[in-house]
Amino acid sequence: xxxxxxxxxxxxxxxxxxxxDADMIEEMRCHREAQIESNLAAGxxxxxxxxxxxxxxxxxDAIAEEGREARGFTWLIHLRQDLRYGLKMLFKHxxxxxxAVMTLGLGLSVNITSGCLSLVDILFFQPLAVKDPHRLLVxxxxxxxxxxxxxxxxxxxxxxxxxSPSV
Amino acid sequence: MSKIELLKGTLDLLVLRVLQSGPMHGFGIAQKIHFLSxxxxxxxxxxxxxxxxxxxxxxxxxxxxxxxxxNRRAKFYHLTKMGCQQLxxxxxxxxxxxxxxxxxxxxxx
Numbered sequence: 001x002x003x004x005x006x007x008x009x010x011x012x013x014x015x016x017x018x019x020x021d022a023d024m025i026e027e028m029r030c031h032r033e034a035q036i037e038s039n040l041a042a043g044x045x046x047x048x049x050x051x052x053x054x055x056x057x058x059x060x061d062a063i064a065e066e067g068r069e070a071r072g073f074t075w076l077i078h079l080r081q082d083l084r085y086g087l088k089m090l091f092k093h094x095x096x097x098x099x100a101v102m103t104l105g106l107g108l109s110v111n112i113t114s115g116c117l118s119l120v121d122i123l124f125f126q127p128l129a130v131k132d133p134h135r136l137l138v139x140x141x142x143x144x145x146x147x148x149x150x151x152x153x154x155x156x157x158x159x160x161x162x163x164s165p166s167v
Numbered sequence: 168m169s170k171i172e173l174l175k176g177t178l179d180l181l182v183l184r185v186l187q188s189g190p191m192h193g194f195g196i197a198q199k200i201h202f203l204s205x206x207x208x209x210x211x212x213x214x215x216x217x218x219x220x221x222x223x224x225x226x227x228x229x230x231x232x233x234x235x236x237x238n239r240r241a242k243f244y245h246l247t248k249m250g251c252q253q254l255x256x257x258x259x260x261x262x263x264x265x266x267x268x269x270x271x272x273x274x275x276x
Contacts, residue, residue, distance in 0.1 A: 002226070030192075037237060071224055
């Protein structure tokens with residue numbers, strides 16, 4: 001419920017920004033009119049009432065800007081504006097965009113495939129860099145259920161395979 | 168008459184408390200605070216609306232358009248359940264703060 005509310009608020013702030021802004025301006029306008037009415041009821045003349053209300057209200061642009069900031073997600077709004085501008089520029093200079101995309105694409109794809117190939121090669125196809133890798137054994141870990149421990153099995157194997165006496 | 172500077176977050180507490188008695192529009196909230204404080208506090212719109220939008224974003228209050236007493240269009244705010252809980256918490260914090268400050272002021276000899 002909380003996440004839903006945050007998401008809907010984010011979507012409204014970013015994608016319905018104009019409507020939310022218009023709402024805010026309208027709300028402040030209504031507030032100002034109510035203030036003028038209250039001033040009139042307090043006995044001020046109409047011009048005085050308007051002037052006092054304007055002064056009390058302050059600069060509406062600054063307040064509107066603060067209101068927008070208070071709503072949050074300004075970073076998202078700026079990100080969206082930057083993305084739109086970037087895309088517009090890309091479409092405007094099609095030749096440059098084509099060259100840039102091809103360069104990036106070819107460069108990236110060649111590097112990635114060669115990187116993947118060499119990784120697979122090292123993991124699966126190259127023999128290990130030791131002397132006589134075909135004589136390597138995989139021994140099981142010491143297990144209380146086994147009668148022999150792994151050290152016993154290595155000694156017995158070495159004795160059986162090495163022909164000459166040890167140096 | 169010099170301006171009283173409210174501590175940060177006190178305005179939120181005041182707005183939440185005012186809305187506890189029922190939905191109200193922005194102008195009404197400012198008027199009520201001004202009246203209840205015996206005209207000592209005048210909430211400027213430049214502080215009221217950013218605070219209100221911030222609280223709306225946090226989910227403490229919700230807004231909807233309606234018609235005011237003078238047959239004028241206005242946006243009415245009301246407390247949510249989260250807002251009620253927040254009000255209780257902030258009132259407790261306020262009491263602790265004022266008690267603590269009061270104690271220091273009274274006994275600092």
